[in-house]
Amino acid sequence: MNYLVTGGAGFIGANFVKYLLKNRQDIKLIVLDDLTYAGNLGTIKEELKNPKIAFVKGNICDPQVVETVFEKYNVDFVLNFAAESHVDRSIENPQLFLQTNILGTQNLLETAKKYWTKGKDENGYPVYREGVKYLQVSTDEVYGSLGDTGYFTEKTPLDPRSPYSASKTGADLIVTAYSETYKLPVNITRCSNNYGPYHFPEKLIPLIIKNILEGKKLPVYGDGSNVRDWLYVEDHCKAIDTVLHKGSPGEIYNIGGHNEKKNIEIVKLTLSTIRRLMEENPAYRKALKVSGNSIDWICEDLITYVKDRLGHDKRYAIDPKKITTELGWYPETKFEDGIVKTIRWYLENQDWVAEVTSGDYQHYYQQMYGNR
């Protein structure tokens, strides 16, 4: 089968590419990515040596680009990971989020409809080539924010609050519209916060790791009591693969592993884990960007509470009952193990961090945190 993976040079997309090559035989993978600040070909450089993969640099909003891909490759599945994905950036520049996340999605849907249609039924609905599917990688943020209790189910009303989540909601609605209006076979997955290797260091966990290694302050928004529901990225990839192959067309599936943590807990755990790993294995101190042998300064004194994010959602928490009971998916990585695996990966892969942060990131960091 031929998989078109958009955004395959970003955090989750790249992990998905790796997952697929490891776990599925007889596949052809076409990665379409515009290589924005968040996309890095280095992340999938080993995979790109594999003849099963083709890489196309291009924008999902560009009809010509997407048509060319469909023209050249007999695409069976579209997995749309490509997006502007960072809430803070969406607050600075909402329009780019609407363009990429909504119009890009619509362009992919339209092209898939065109190339997959083989005729019409008696009611005028398109009839599609057997076995094709479009999967939209969405987020739990479309449901808005929870209070102290309760969970997001697939029936929770959509209530996005940031430009990012509003754009992802718009994308979900246009996917549903193609499903209803044109009977295009689609699924939408809505996952909670991911963590793991290759996460761009503008997001909480990799940013905290990076700052600790540089001896910088650790910016916690507000009072640090906001809650996120964390899932190891490989578990997300497995869930997407499961939905693609077993999900009923037209259905939405929430993905999460019941792992709620306050932001401040995450920051403290990251601090104590880095320190412990460096005490146990002094070789890890090579990742430090500050001179001197002592690591006594790796402690909670580094934490600094900064101005809160505008419209900061209080709590996210997924109810994954539907995907677990109907499709048999369950998360395999316990948070205690996943976070250590992730931190070890960053300690061992500082070259990757240097590579992805060499350009736009410095400017972004100065703008976001420079004068806080």
Ligand code: NAD
């Ligand atoms: P990311 O920002 O790390 O990667 C996005 C990728 O998309 C990059 O490779 C980028 O170059 C590419 N891209 C951006 N605009 C493009 C365009 N116009 N055309 C082609 N490529 C473009 O994002 P991520 O964290 O890997 O998220 C992937 C998807 O998963 C997104 O749709 C996001 O909304 C969703 N999601 C993310 C999380 C999370 O915790 N990170 C959780 C749930 C859902």
Ligand code: TYD
């Ligand atoms: P983030 O990783 O940006 O993901 P999202 O906003 O999509 O959930 O942020 C996770 C949480 O961490 C969120 O509540 C905001 C908070 N946060 C900080 O406290 N400090 C930071 O520097 C960042 C980037 C995030």
